[in-house]
Amino acid sequence: MSTGTNNWNPEKSATLYGINSWGNGYFRTNQSGNVMVTPMGASGPSVDLYDLTQDLLDRGIRVPIMIRFPDIIKARVQQLNSCFQKAFADHSYKGQYCGVYPIKVNQQRHLVQELVKHGKGHGLGLECGSKPELLVVLALMNTENALIICNGFKDAEYIETALLSQKLGRNTIIVVDRKEELKMIVDVAKKFNSRPKIGFRAKLNTQGAGKWVDSSGARSKFGLTSMEIVEGVEFLKKEGMLDCLELLHYHIGSQVPSIQSIKSSLKEGARFYTELHAMGAGLKYIDVGGGLGVDYDGTGSSDSSVNYSEQEYANDIVSVLQALCDEKGVPHPNIVTESGRFLVAHHSVLIFNVLGVNDLHRHEPPRPATKKDPTIMQDMQYIYEKVNKDNINECFNDLTQAKQETLQLFTYGVLTLEQRAWCETMYFTIATKMVILARATPDTEDIQAELGKELCDTYFANFSVFQSIPDSWAVGQLFPIMPIHRLAEEPTRSATLADLTCDSDGVIEKFIDTESGEPKETVRVHQYTEGQPYYMGIFLTGAYQEILGDLHNLFGDTDAVHISLSEVGYTIDHYVPGDTVTEVLTYVQYGRSEMVDNVRQATEESIQRGTITKQEAKLLIKHYEEGLSGYTYLEEAE
DSSP, rough: OOOOOTTHHHHHHHHHHHHHTTTTTTTOOTTTTEEOOOTOOSSOEEEHHHHHHHHHHHOOOSSEEEOOOHHHHHHHHHHHHHHHHHHHHHOOOOOOOOEEEEEEGGOHHHHHHHHHHGGGGGEEEEEEOHHHHHHHHHHHOSTTTTTEEHHHHHHHHHHHHHHHHHTTTTTEEESSSSSSSHHHHHHHHHHOOOOOOOOBBOSSSSSOOOOTGGSSSSSOOBBHHHHHHHHHHHHHTTTTTTTGGGEEOOOSSSSSSHHHHHHHHHHHHHHHHHHHHHTTTOOOOEESSBOOOOOOOOOOSSSTTTTOOOOHHHHHHHHHHHHHHHTTOOOEEEEOOOHHHHHHGGGGGEEEEEEEEOOOOSOOOOOOOOOOOOOOHHHHHHHHOOOSSSSSHHHHHHHHHHHHHHHHHHHHTTSSSSHHHHHHHHHHHHHHHHHHHHHTTTTHEEEEEEEEHHHOOOEHHHSOOHHHHHOOOOOOOOOOEESOOOOTTTOEEEEEEEOOSSSSTTTEBOOOOOOSOOOOOOOEEOOOOOOOOOEEEEOSSSSSHHHOOOOOOOOOOOOEEEEETTTTEEEEEEOOOOOHHHHHHTTTOOHHHHHHHHHHHHHHHHHHHTTSOOHHHHHHHHHHHHHHHBSSSOOOOO
């Protein structure tokens, strides 16, 4: 472990954590050594994230805190629209851009309202994938002519609601994801004497790339085969409704890392569009779905990154469509994208505090081994005394063998528990000494790496992986994680993070490495000192994480705040309290009054037996009731 240098500065921390790459201009380090949030770029208003956290704590808001920045959403909406408008101008494209936000990415009410507000001037629509989501969209979408795209499994009630919304003036398009839905749509349209707006979702043969590749290709869950599409066209023609087929949709997955996958699928999708147009469909839109990725790690070369910019994404979509449509003499379609991750991933940050640390470094050996001790103890004493730069490789091999022998001898009953404890302590003492020697010895990178994994700290973090970043556990998604202060100091420790759950999977052991571009097993952190708060942030958590989070160990939603910036400072637009213990327990059918009554009854019985005093029983009930009303996460004493 390095001891730190005097010439460290915030710029070096920025490089170490890669914030200038994944931060996308929204997050930077400042000269105070803290993370700074700049939603409109370096020349716009900013807020010091550490100072903001302190202010929120002073207001009684508790860590962990989910901080959302609606100004970043506004910037993302504007940026994506600007990219398509530039591509249209460069390619003389005649269609319009019609972005939609799929609310499954994050259905939080305040967030969807912010998107509708900031998207109003750009015609931003909403996409729903279920009946409950449709009800949300109909309540919130009030932008004139903006699209409402209806995807997912549909029953008659879903279809009737969507069709009736057209009579409210909503621009609602029902996408046929399964062939059985088409007849239902036509039957409901006849019932209400209306002309439905219909979309077909094509099941492309082209497959995407990345972690969510299975949502595309011939075996994907949703979509119509070419045979089903042709049958659908014939059915609509027979019903006199072929002109109602206004949209072709396809989807190649979320977070597509390679632009080549996007271009390949687009060429196939565009051919579907031109062929359907030639068959007489009244097509107006092509919906290229989601897939526009976010650079989570700044490498440009991993599944958590992308090898293209949003401008390149827009340029390729527009140029391919323009070329194929011009070739076939087909009018340029309006382009619909469902780029939810791109729009909202950056806008939220989870701030948590470190509760403690498990440090395995041992700089002082245990008592010296004597000739009366077992041979293994004498051998380890010898390794400790003789190891130097010249024999470090030999001693490393001896140490590895000694560790294995220690475990075997204890299992066979040769070593007592105290002797095993001595060997364990001596192992970490030798390893600590060996790492220090290895740093000054050439060609010892393997030793440093191996022992570095053994000796890395565990920082205990006040949050739940399963609640706040479930994709980290479920699919190995990489999120930027770094301290939000002390960045003018060199972080001299390497650590993994362990959350509050009692699950062994509740850890983070993959972090960004700006040097190699490959994930590393530890993150550089500062020395933790008991009694001195240490705050870290998990960034780019705005897409999917909140809504996918679960109640493992009954840790609920965190406190959340919406922060807007201006030249004169910041304002708290919304405060959403995190779950209380009582609220979480109701999700699993526990009633507060019954629980309190049961504990109170148990205390009465114990008072009668004389195992608890009345004062102790009163205190227990007080703590029990306060606990039920409290935060599910650990709270600092007032």
